[in-house]
Amino acid sequence: MSDLPKMTNFRTRRTDDGILHLIFDMPDRSMNVFSNQAIHEIEAFADWLKGSDVLGVVISSGKSNAFCAGADLTELAEAYEMIMAAPKEKRDALTVDHFSPIGRAFRKLETADKPVAVAAHGLALGGGCELFLACHYRVLTDAKETQIGLPESLVGLLPGGGGTQRLPRFTGVEQSLGVLLEGARFDAQRAVALGAASQAVPPGQETAAAEAWVRSKPDPRQPWDRPDWRQPTKDKVLSVTRPVREKILRQTGGHYPAEPAILDCIDRGLPATMDEGIAAEVDVFKDLVQRIEPRNMIAVKFLGRVEYDKRRRKDALPTGLDAFAAEVKAAMQAKAGQLGATGAAALSFAGIDGAAPGDFEAAREIARRMPQWFEAPSSDVEKAAFAILAAAAQVASRHKGTFAPEDCNLVDLHCQQAAGFPAYLGGPFTFLARYGSE
Numbered sequence: 001m002s003d004l005p006k007m008t009n010f011r012t013r014r015t016d017d018g019i020l021h022l023i024f025d026m027p028d029r030s031m032n033v034f035s036n037q038a039i040h041e042i043e044a045f046a047d048w049l050k051g052s053d054v055l056g057v058v059i060s061s062g063k064s065n066a067f068c069a070g071a072d073l074t075e076l077a078e079a080y081e082m083i084m085a086a087p088k089e090k091r092d093a094l095t096v097d098h099f100s101p102i103g104r105a106f107r108k109l110e111t112a113d114k115p116v117a118v119a120a121h122g123l124a125l126g127g128g129c130e131l132f133l134a135c136h137y138r139v140l141t142d143a144k145e146t147q148i149g150l151p152e153s154l155v156g157l158l159p160g161g162g163g164t165q166r167l168p169r170f171t172g173v174e175q176s177l178g179v180l181l182e183g184a185r186f187d188a189q190r191a192v193a194l195g196a197a198s199q200a201v202p203p204g205q206e207t208a209a210a211e212a213w214v215r216s217k218p219d220p221r222q223p224w225d226r227p228d229w230r231q232p233t234k235d236k237v238l239s240v241t242r243p244v245r246e247k248i249l250r251q252t253g254g255h256y257p258a259e260p261a262i263l264d265c266i267d268r269g270l271p272a273t274m275d276e277g278i279a280a281e282v283d284v285f286k287d288l289v290q291r292i293e294p295r296n297m298i299a300v301k302f303l304g305r306v307e308y309d310k311r312r313r314k315d316a317l318p319t320g321l322d323a324f325a326a327e328v329k330a331a332m333q334a335k336a337g338q339l340g341a342t343g344a345a346a347l348s349f350a351g352i353d354g355a356a357p358g359d360f361e362a363a364r365e366i367a368r369r370m371p372q373w374f375e376a377p378s379s380d381v382e383k384a385a386f387a388i389l390a391a392a393a394q395v396a397s398r399h400k401g402t403f404a405p406e407d408c409n410l411v412d413l414h415c416q417q418a419a420g421f422p423a424y425l426g427g428p429f430t431f432l433a434r435y436g437s438e
């Protein structure tokens with residue numbers, strides 16, 4: 001048997017009776033996340049596991065506050081820049097190459113023919129939740145801080161580590177949609193009731209519960225890899241997702257591509273085998289992640305939010321935030337006013353200050369169109385919407401010296417909240433950097 005692969009983000013410990021504990025514990029970080037290196041390590045571990053002589057595996061976290069917060073969003077933002085810097089014809093292959101390891105690693109883990117249990121306390125979000133779902137036996141503590149969720153859509157992404165496939169297979173499509181599309185979370189009781197978790201135990205007992213399951217010499221296969229698994233028909237899946245898709249597109253005007261992409265993964269993957277489902281998820285992810293909206297939302301809604309919270313805790317937010325947001329709002333309203341009825345329609349069309357529910361077919365067209373309307377505005381309403389956003393960018397341009405460059409994401413976040421700037425375009429500074437202010 002070969003030696004365990006060298007890992008820096010995971011520690012291991014072996015019990016006398018052959019249970020291997022894999023403890024996720026990133027050095028020098030307060031929170032476990034799936035960095036590229038951690039993904040590489042867990043894939044190497046899964047490869048090793050298949051040929052090993054262990055009785056089974058128990059995965060847990062070395063952090064007291066959380067299991068794992070998902071893929072490393074800072075690295076994800078950098079990956080976007082790396083992919084976009086490549087020649088256009090190479091981007092698809094580069095994207096698949098870069099983003100398929102996480103789903104591949106989790107699939108290898110659940111098909112290594114060894115029982116894998118997970119014992120999680122605290123948050124298991126995004127890729128952390130996807131790892132949790134890929135384990136055969138899933139224990140959660142019943143503490144109030146323990147929750148599982150897939151918040152990728154909140155930053156314009158989809159759960160690309162098998163989350164769009166495993167959660168609906170465990171819970172049924174309908175019960176999974178709040179988590180997949182709205183950032184809802186399950187606590188331990190709900191996760192067990194819906195089949196996403198196997199057992200809820202008081203904090204401190206989770207590792208023993210997971211070990212006990214491994215010692216029972218269980219079948220090391222997921223339900224969908226057993227011969228009695230019956231996947232739903234395409235019609236059955238569509239009967240649930242079609243009305244949801246219509247509602248979401250109507251509500252968002254088609255400006256947020258993650259939610260329809262998640263529904264695409266479900267529509268394509270649930271009636272198929274797990275391997276086909278994972279392949280469909282990677283294919284949809286490849287197109288989504290090359291769009292600008294996820295990049296804008298990661299920068300502002302995640303990186304900007306972390307910075308905003310940090311500075312607020314220290315009572316050190318930049319001065320002039322409210323005044324700036326008020327100026328941005330006034331500039332957008334003034335431009336819309338100048339443009340009369342077309343301006344009013346443009347505010348609604350672009351979802352400035354919230355989107356008014358609109359026409360499904362039109363929203364579907366907006367969601368599909370490449371380049372997006374703001375890259376190539378064509379109708380009068382689109383041109384007016386661009387002009388209104390450019391008016392916000394003009395304010396940002398005048399205030400370039402007011403805020404430090406590293407504060408722009410948090411200022412943009414404030415403009416989403418206080419001036420109604422639409423999240424898919426980041427904020428006035430993001431818009432200025434990309435499209436200028438003319």
Ligand SMILES: C/C=C/C(=O)SCCNC(=O)CCNC(=O)[C@H](O)C(C)(C)COP(=O)(O)OP(=O)(O)OC[C@H]1O[C@@H](n2cnc3c(N)ncnc32)[C@H](O)[C@@H]1OP(=O)(O)O
Nearest residue numbers: 030031033069070071072073074126127151159160161306
């Ligand atoms: C294919 C798969 C895709 C994905 O998985 S995409 C990622 C999906 N996950 C998320 O969107 C979760 C993002 N994180 C959060 O929402 C919050 O964080 C938490 C709810 C997990 C915790 O919130 P709070 O307790 O307020 O802590 P904090 O200040 O936000 O984070 C603590 C430290 O953890 C880092 N961090 C958290 N999540 C991530 C992440 N996903 N990628 C990179 N870093 C992350 C932060 O930056 C910060 O770091 P510092 O202590 O150095 O300031």
